[in-house]
Amino acid sequence: MPWRLLRFGLNSKHPEPRMFSDVQALKPSYDVVIIGAGGHGLAAAYYLAREHGITNVAVLEKGYIGGGNTGRNTTIIRSNYLTPEGVKFYDTSVKLWQDLSEDFDLNLFYSTRGHFTLAHTDSAVRTMRWRAEVNKHYGVDSELVGPDFIKRACPSIDISCNGHAPILGALYHAPGSIARHDAVAWGYGRGACQRGVEIHQQTAVTGIEVKGGKVVGVQTSRGHIATNKVLCAVAGSTPRL
Template identity: 60%
Template sequence: MANGNNGPVNGHRQRKNKPPRYSAFSLFRHGLSHSDWPRVWRTHPLKQSYDVVIIGGGIHGLATAYYLATNHGIRDVAVLDKGYLGGGGSGRNTAILRSNYLTPEGVRFYDRSLQLYQHLAADLNFNVMFSQRGHLTLAHNDSSLRTMRWRAEVNKLQGVDSEVIDPTEIKKLVPFLDTSENVRYPILGALYHPPGGIIRHDAVVWGYARAADANGVHLHQNTEVTGIDTRGGRVTGVQTSRGRISTRVVVNCTAGWSTLISDMAGVDMPVTTSPLQAAVTEPVRPFLDTVVVSGTLHVYVSQTDRGELVFGASVDPFTSYSMRGSLEFAEGLAGHVLELMPAISKMRLLRQWAGLCDMTPDYSPIMGPTPVEGFYVDVGWGTYGFKAGPVSGEAMAACIAHQRPPKIIDAFGLDRFTSGQLVGEKGAAAVGH
């Protein structure tokens, strides 16, 4: 593939532009006055053609653009978002990171993402506030405990730090958990995953956006895609609310509307969309050092660096594009959290919200080329897309540059739904944030 600005692609290149660095004095001066703060990314006129057009300005779209530029020298790239960057699923998730999945394919994939997250702040020269504090998935019955042991063994075979621990060890990690036996949902054990943690989702989005912009990528907000042009079974362009763009490569990196975008190219997706709600409390002194998940109670909770407790549950039991919270969710969530930690009953819930989750039949994503030449997809992320942002961008960039899927995403192709080679991740992805 040719790069419109820098000639043909010939492997990794040293990027020409880097995000600006500041001295300690300049940072102090910027903190006193906002008047001379530089823009995080620039605004460009919409060109009539690009080598690559990426639809979706969340973490997946921005990471794909960044790695296209830095790893493969493809800089004539446009990222289009109908709203603002990070305004979709990337700004509505609970920002929990882990790699303790159930299938070997899933474990390898998410572990690579966790490795990229570990040095992402240095790579982007932007503090993404990654807190690697550990991740606990609780087991309340014998069946759940067997699944945790199964996951632990799969994780260990893939070199991922993960083990099943007993209630005594759980109590040491999270003293506020009720690990007594005289409760409705006794805690029999947990899958403990030390590398897991939380991150600031907006910082990740801004870091990727700034670094992509510094490498020549054009970021276009408030630019809605209204159609995808094809001729002879291949992509020729994109219709937008600001005019037409000629291109030979289009990447669908949307969440919630992924089926609508794919339909524009004539590609059917086995995806359903459901809301996922979350909520946050008032800030209190830090007391929860790990991420806690209960699949039985359909709840997960973590504490931010500012002291708020962030809660989530499973997706709503219906398909919808609604992003409003509900009283039913808040009541059910509060009851389930108090089953685990009765001592926090006096904390006040400040707000709740919802995001859209694209669910596939096997709870694994759909990545790679499609029957329409030049049309690529990175969709179907369910409740776990933010964890996969870096590795998805890296893999999709390689897929586009080399015109074939890299091994790490071979199992996630669209054709698996016709061949029957599914990647069943429900046991680790349904509520296992």
């Protein structure tokens, strides 16, 4: 381990301020309650504050920031989907990613490397061609490529797959990128905190209170919170709520 890293880790005084404000008590009510402090929940809080001036917001997280799906994904950033809605939605997302490190003043290790979706059957090749044409129609850089192209780009790949289901082609998506996904949660969280949003970790939501067909509050492991707007961004834990 480098000496500088060890020295920094053992030092009780750090030159950088805390990433997130140390909020203790829950207020009795908030304009907005966001359940889940992952990428989606923290992004919503960040943009509500930055773009709309809505800062009386509580983000409630049963564990720790970015400890759920955000910390366990494939790191891939792409927009080479099939449906028109998906292509346009994710293309906007890809463009947001390109400037996030600058927006956050935090290195997300965003790196554009290109993305291959491999096809091992004739039907898969047809689907890749279909996706490529849909992508091109909406201005997204994707194309169907053959085994030679794949081999040149990835010399170590075994096109034959050792004789089992060889690679026949691929959908190549040049803007495909990767990033440090947990840092995205930290960046959104810090930006939201700096604008007045409260993030409460170790605070589990146990129920959403509804009266007359409208949300009026949430029940948590730390008590009741009144609110008329709730965003549930808990990925795989959604059925529990």
